[in-house]
Amino acid sequence: MTQKWLGLRAALLSLALCGLVLGTWSLATSGSGAPVKMDPEYAKLMGATATHGKSAMPGPAEVGAKLWQHVKDPFYDKGTNDKGIGIQLAYSIARVGLGYLLAVAVAIPIGFLIGMSPLIGRALDPFIQVMKPISPLAWMPLALYTIKDSSISAIFVIFICSLWPMLINTAFGVANVRRDWLNVAKTLEMGPGRTAWRVILPAAAPTILTGMRISIGIAWLVIVAAEMLVGGTGIGYFVWNEWNNLSITNVIAAILFIGVVGMALDQLMAWLQRLVAYAD
Amino acid sequence: MTTAFISVQGLTRRFPDVSGRGELTVFEDLWFNVAEGEFACIIGHSGCGKSTILNILAGLDTPTDGHIITAGKHVEGPSLDRAVIFQGHALMPWLSALGNVELAVASRHPDWTRRRVREHAMKYLALVHLDGSEAKKPAQLSGGMKQRVGIARALAIEPRMLLMDEPFSALDALTRGALQDEVIAIRKATRKTVFMITHDVDEALLLADKILLMTNGPKAWIAEIVENTLPRERSRAELHKLPNYYPLRNHLIEFLVTRSREMAASSAPAPAELRSPPLVRPIATFAPYGAAASAPGPEAPVVATRLSAAHATAA
16 A cells, blocks of 8 residues: 555656656746847747747657657658658667677676686686776777778667677576586586576576676667667757757757667566566 | 495505605504495594595595405405485585486496486486486585485495485485485485495484494504494484494494594504404393492493494405
8 A cells, every 4th residue: 555655646746746847947048138129020030039038958748749740750851961750760770679688698608608717707707807998989980990880880889888898798608507416417417508508597686687787777878879870861960960969959859769769678587587587 | 244245354544644654553463344235334533544444445546455346256446336415415516406317327238228218317316316406516405405316326226236425414414304204215215335434423313223333543454343222113202212222322432522532642453453342232131220230330321332343254
C-alpha cells in the first residue's frame, strides 16, 4: 500500500517538476521587455526578438509543435539535407547496432579466453590497458584513412568503443565463476566446450550483460559525435545540420529524441539482464 | 578383510607455504582401505587435510606422492563413478532442481533422449522426496532441500561410490536428522560404498561402519581406525540406548578433545605402523557405572580393545 502511494507521490512530484521547468523556460524565452521604438516596417521584419527583447531561444510551445511535427511524419525524405528524424535515427541505430554486434562477436570469445587462461590474460593485459582509455574519436582519422569510407569508419568507431567494457566484464565474469560449479562440471566429466556452454556462460552471463549494457550506453554517446564528424546521415549529422541552419528548435527536438532512444536501448539491455539474472 | 574397493597408498600432499619458499605438509604417508559397500567416515579437526583427501579421491586434486586405487583403477582425475556431494550443495542457481539433476544425467548418458533424461532425473528427485518441487530454483529451496537435490544429482549418475564432504554441516539439527535418515534409507536400498567427512561424532556413529581418526595437522596421519560396534540396524532415536554407544562416543570425543592434539605433538609413527593403522573396537564392559572407579578419566566404563595393529592392507 505504501509502495503504491510512494509511486503515485513520485509521479506527482515528477509532473510538478516538469511543469516548473517548462514554466521557467516559457517565462525566460517570452519577450517581456519594453517595446523598442523603431520604424514599424522594420519592427515587423525583425519580429518579437528585436521589438520585445525576446530571446532567440524557442519556447516550450514552439519545441512542442516541432516535436509533434516530427512525430507525425518521421520518415519523409526530401533530399540529402531534409530527411525525417525517424530516418536519421534509424541510420544512427543501424550504425550502433552493427558496430556493437561486431564488438560482441569479438569481445565475448576473447573475454572467455582471457578469463579461462591466466597466461593469455596477462599477455593481453598491457594492450587492453593502453587501448581502453583512448577516446574512440581519436581513431577516426586513422579509420577514415585506412577504410576510406566515412560510414564504415563510424561503425568502426562504435566497434572500438563498445569493445572494452564487454571484454573486461566477460573476462572478469569468466575468471570468477565459483570453483564449486567448475568442480561439479569436472566430477561430471564434462568436456571444456560443454563446461563453457552449460556452466561458465550462464554463471558469467549477468557480469557479461552488465558490460554489454555499459557498452551500448557508450556507443550511443559516441555515435552522435562520430556522425557530426563524418556527416551525411544520422542523428548526429542532423543536430549539426540544424545548428548550421540556426534552427535551435530542431536541435532541442533532436536532443530529446536522442535521450529517448538512449533510454530505450538501456531498457532493452536491462530486460536482457533480468533474463539471465539468477538469485544465489 | 574383504578386498579393498578404495585403497589409499602412501598418500602425501604438500602445498607451497605462505612465503612461497618452503612447503607445508598437510599429511604424509597415509594408508587405509575401504571395502566395497562399506560406509567410512573420517573425523579430525580443521586443517588435518580431510577435505584434501576427499578432493584427491574425487580426482579434483593430485597427491604430491602416493596414489589411490579405486575399483582396481588408479585415480587420475574426476570420474562419473565417483560422485561428490559438496558441503555447500554447489547447485547451479540458474537451473531448476530438475535442471541440476538433468545436467548430471545428460553428462552420464549423452546418447539419451531429452525425455529419458528427464524421467531418470525425476526418479531420483522422487527418491529424495522432492517430486513436486522439481521446477523450483535453488534459491527457492530450503537448505535441506538444496542438499537433497545435491544427493539426487550424485545418485542419478549411478556412481560406484559416493564422496561426501561434510554434507550436512551447514544445516540445522532437525533438517540434518531428516537427511541422515534419508542417507540410511538410500544406503539400505543401494549398498553403495561411501566415504564421508564429518565433524559430528553422532553422525559418524549413526552412519558409518568404520571411522578413521586423523591427528591434527600439519603432517597429520591416521591415528586409528575405529570399528563401529553398534548393530547395523540403528536409528537416530534409538542410538543412545545401544549398549556400545557411550564407549564408542566417549572414545571418539576423547580423541578429538585431547589425543588428536597430543599425538600431533609427538613424532609420527614408523612407516611400518603408518601402513596399517591400529584397528580399535570400543565396547562396553560388563561392569556397571559405579564399579569402574579404578578406570581413569571421565569415560569410566570405556575399554578400548586393541585388536590387531597388523590388519591387512591391500598389496
